[in-house]
Amino acid sequence: VKMSAVYPQPTPDLLWYDWAVIVAGLGMGVGSMFEIIRYSVDKKHEHRVYTWTNFWLLLSGVIHLWIEYNFVFARETSLIKPTLDMYAAADFRYGNYNGMLESGTHAMEVITALIDGPLCFLVVFAAAHNYSWRHPLQIILCVMQLYGLLWFTLQPIYSETGLEGHFSSDP
Template structure:
C-alpha cells in the first residue's frame, strides 16, 4: 500500500529543473517553454501600452483640453501604471501557481520577464505579497488619482503621495530582497545577460522610481505651499511682524 507521502506526490505538479532560469537548479512546477519568441512578446506588450496611452491621450484631449501639459502627462502615467498594476500584475497574483505551464499572452510575458527574476515562477512569498498589494491597492488608486487630476479634487495630492510612496517602497524592497539573497546567500535569480539584468530587472522597474519620485516631490511642494498660504491667512500678524522687524534692522 502506498504511503501518504507517495499519494501526495502523485497528485502534485511535476517539478522541472530543465529550464533557462537562474538558479539553474530551481524547481519550476510543470514548466513549459514559451511558444512565442521574445520579439513577439515584447512587441505585443509595447502595443498594449501604446494603445492605453493613445486612448488616454484622445480621451483627455477631448474631455479636458484646457488642462496643463504637465497634468495631462500625469494622467497618462497614472492610467498606464494603474493598468499594468491591476491587469498585468493582478494576473500574476491570481495565477502564480500555474505560471510554469502558462501559454496565454500574460503568462508568456511573465515567463519572459522571469528570466530576470525566477521568483515569479516559484510563488515566492515576498514577490507574491508585494505584487498582490501593488495590483489591488496601488492599481485602483492610480485610476482615482487620474480622475482627481481632471477635477482638481482636494484629495488628489494626499492620495498621490500615498500611491507614490507605496510604489517606491515596494520597489526598494523588491531590489533589496533580491540583492540580499545574491550577496549574502549567493542565490542569483537573474540570468547574467545585459538584457535580462539591466534591461528587465533594473531599468523596467526603475521607471517606478523615477516618475513616482517626481510626482511625490511635486505633491509635497504643492501641499507645503498650500499650508504656507493658509498660515498667512490665519496668522497675518506673524508675517507682517517679520517684514517690519526686517525693515527695522535695516534702518538700524
C-alpha cells in the first residue's frame, strides 16, 4: 500500500484478483439477468431478450445495483473495496469522508443504486414482453441517466474547490 500525494488515504495496489472480481461479477450479473428474463418469455419471443439495448440496460443495472450500491452502503465490508479505494484516489468525490462520500455524490449514487438499477431491469423485462408501458419507463430512465451524467460531469466545476479539488493524476 502506498500513499498518494493528494489523496489522504493509502492507495491500494490492485492485483489481478481485484480486476477479476469486477469482471466476473459484471459477467455473472448480466448473464444471470439475461437468463431470468429469458425464462419469463415464451419460446417464440426469445429473440426479444438478446438485444444490444437489453445488454446495455442489464450491464447498467448491474453496475448501479452492485458497484454503486457498494460505494454508498457497503464500502468498508465490500469484496471490491480495493477497487473502490483506487477509484476514490483518482476522483475525490468518492473518497472516504468519515465513512461517507462527498455529499452531492452520495445523494446521486443513492438515487442511482436504489432507483436506476432496478428500473433498468424493469425496462428490459417490459421490452422482452413487448409491454407498451415500457416506453414511459424508458423515457424516465433516460432522463434520470442524463441528469446523473450532467450532475456527475458538472458538479466538480461548480463546487467550492473546482476541478482541481476533485481529480488527481497522481495514482
